[in-house]
Amino acid sequence: MTRIKCCGMTRVEDAVLAAELGADAVGLIFTARSRRRVDVDQARAIARALPPMVTTVALFMDEDAAFVDEVIASVQPGLLQFHGAERDDWCAQFGRPYLKAVAMGEGDHALPRLRAFPGAAGLVLDGHGLGEAGGSGKAFDWSLTPRELARPVILAGGLHAGNVADAIRVVRPWGVDVSSGIESAPGIKDPSRLAAFVAAVRAADATHV
Numbered sequence: 001m002t003r004i005k006c007c008g009m010t011r012v013e014d015a016v017l018a019a020e021l022g023a024d025a026v027g028l029i030f031t032a033r034s035r036r037r038v039d040v041d042q043a044r045a046i047a048r049a050l051p052p053m054v055t056t057v058a059l060f061m062d063e064d065a066a067f068v069d070e071v072i073a074s075v076q077p078g079l080l081q082f083h084g085a086e087r088d089d090w091c092a093q094f095g096r097p098y099l100k101a102v103a104m105g106e107g108d109h110a111l112p113r114l115r116a117f118p119g120a121a122g123l124v125l126d127g128h129g130l131g132e133a134g135g136s137g138k139a140f141d142w143s144l145t146p147r148e149l150a151r152p153v154i155l156a157g158g159l160h161a162g163n164v165a166d167a168i169r170v171v172r173p174w175g176v177d178v179s180s181g182i183e184s185a186p187g188i189k190d191p192s193r194l195a196a197f198v199a200a201v202r203a204a205d206a207t208h209v
């Protein structure tokens with residue numbers, strides 16, 4: 001079964017709906033480089049509203065360690081996600097499981113970075129270029145994804161209900177991560193796009209067993 005992370009939540013009702021529809025994780029973004037940024041109070045309200053067994057993911061991009069510690073203390077995320085130039089040992093300092101995003105926008109040139117995070121719980125392969133923020137809605141050439149990677153792959157970048165089945169067929173990821181493909185505006189999730197995305201993933205799982 002392909003795990004589903006719905007990222008860039010800014011409203012309690014969107015996060016709860018994602019969970020009810022079957023999302024395994026919801027992402028809360030703390031970088032100022034995002035149009036979907038939440039503050040700590042907003043994030044805590046969203047995290048507290050979620051039912052059990054849905055993981056809260058706190059996403060950072062080159063933030064100070066002290067700020068990451070503050071979010072951990074207030075929001076109690078189950079997973080951290082680092083989306084910037086953070087190194088593996090820096091990500092590991094918080095003693096929490098983490099995902100590391102790798103920018104796949106440069107094609108082949110990105111491949112060595114897929115081996116640079118042995119401590120990560122998983123790698124988020126996103127479609128943007130190196131140094132750019134995620135949430136761009138840009139897909140990359142999925143066929144570049146190596147078959148054998150030491151860490152589980154979470155596929156991201158430009159996914160939506162219309163292309164996620166193809167993405168799953170090509171990459172066979174552990175999970176998929178979506179932000180703009182389930183929105184009506186940045187940070188505002190669209191219930192019908194959200195439902196269609198989850199249904200498309202589950203249909204793909206049923207087809208590609």
Ligand SMILES: O=C(O)c1ccccc1N[C@@H]1O[C@H](COP(=O)(O)O)[C@@H](O)[C@H]1O
Pocket residue numbers: 006007008027029031033034035036059061083124126133134135136137138156157158159177178179180181
């Ligand atoms: O979503 C953002 O605004 C964002 C900003 C900075 C770093 C990461 C961000 N989001 C991550 O990018 C993926 C893919 O987004 P999209 O589906 O292409 O819009 C998203 O799921 C987040 O993990």
